[in-house]
Amino acid sequence: MHRAVVEWFAANARDLPWRGDCSAWGVLVSEIMLQQTPVVRVRPVWAEWMARWPAPADLAAEPAGEVLRAWGRLGYPRRALRLHEAAKELVSAHGGKVPSTYAQLLALPGIGTYTAAAVAAFAFGRRETVVDTNIRRVQARLVSGLALPAQSLTAAEARLAASLLPEDPGRSVQWNAAVMELGALICTARSPKCDLCPVRDECAWIAAGQPEPTYIPKGQPWAGTDRQVRGAVMAVLRAADSPVQAELLWAPAAVLESTPIPHPGAVASSLRRLHDLNTHAPQLERALAGLLADGLAQLSPAGYHLPH
Template sequence: MQWNCPSEPQGESVHQQVLQWFRESARDLPWRGGCSPWGILVSEIMLQQTPVVRVRPVWEEWMARWPDPAAFAAAPQAEVLRAWGRLGYPRRALRLHAAAGVIVEKHDGAVPDTFEELLALPGIGTYTAAAVAAFAFGRRETVVDTNIRRVFARLVIGQALPAPSLTAAEMALAKELLPEDAAASVEWNAGVMELGALVCTARSPQCGICPVRRECAWIAAGQPEPSYVPKGQPWAGTDRQVRGAVMAVLRAAESPVHAELFWGPASELAALKEHLSHPGEVADALKSLHNLNVHAPQLQRSLASLVADGLAQLSDGGYHLPH
């Protein structure tokens, strides 16, 4: 595919317009401006597949409780998973916990400042390594997330949406558009990402207020429809929903939950009080699980997968969060 990249003067204009818009319109987020590298790493992990509005309160509580990797690495896994709450994809919390342990062991408790060292941490992929290197340490790295991909697809290529999965051509384009100056490249990465999050959105782009609408190839082409229909991840009735409901039970319980309680009625609080510290909270979580009307094979499969993923353990007393 031939990329219709901006000419040099146009490219400079696009950079200037996006950076000016970002300086005037960027959200005041706690992981921007003076935030520690650890705080930026935590935010990047939490923001994966989770919107800012859900992440912010959890991030703030998290940083108050574990302000550095050493404090977090010393925390029990059960407390880590409780603090993660309902952010979803809780394996991210365990991977971050493992990364904090390596940071303490191999980097004297300081988040490493290069892409290569960050990428070597447990659970850190190329996007997160590039984002932390850029936003925490001012490195000139090519940061490409969903928002950036969508902006470039419209602005440069003239397509409504990027390809279903990241391509080498997209990475090449992002590298070509990255300013040479390191400080400008960091701001450019953040600015394009913010433009995609606030203006050049997937479903209702606000082209009328876009700072680069005059340079946009998609607008020039008459805003053609996408070549495919994005498929959102299903939730209702899936194993993910059941796993989330089970995790809510385990987070509420400070003692093992008998296996039969996942199937039986949660109304008998007397039985719960025999082995649970917060029977009311656990009963509410069990009620939510039971209201899903999960068939036994799916519940068994979900419980087994949580154990296999290290998110739950099974002992003689029942299921519980990992120690």
């Protein structure tokens, strides 16, 4: 099984810039950006970040507002702030270098168990059990005969992943990357390409007759949610190079059409997109309060702006 999956990976892996000859910092940035975000959206932003901030010290020296502005529309912008804090910690406690052990990585701000294991494995070749959504799905089908893994990671799944990990460190890194890629390209959630799977003949799910999942996975809603409103407000603040007056955030779209906006065109366009949502006042209040509480925005007498 190990050989079949690893050989498939060697022949079919995507050419991604954070694989192969990439710094540990580049791997760490990629892992943060790839959380809940597809590769196609991450790739151009990652390239821009690495050109602008090729080392932790470069990012640490930037104000938080610039980091959030460069994050753009990747979503979940608190990840940008966590990465910024991690960069500062790398400079102050690790000489500007990414540490190589799981324990050291886990101690960094905003770094969880998955990211610590992934960076230790993919950047430093360490034998660590890496378990993401793709790996969990492959394990569920290949070994457990289930259409989908549990809705959240269980202790049994973690033990299974550890039991499947090859003993040789180099082979374990290959296995982690290969299973993850197999889940991303072949063993997908909705339309698995079983005819192309290198371990089809060993798959417990196929042997069981491909039973239906015990639940229907639901994507996170977006339209009409507080997350959508927060994202629209953040787009306004990213476009502005000076504070945005509070009354402009609250003004109805019709008022914006007849009121000169003292900001460049990108800000005016973002404001119109915000008000095209027809957000009710309580929802906008929640969105603004949440952005302030999360440190993603600040409020001064002149208006709302990205953090300094």
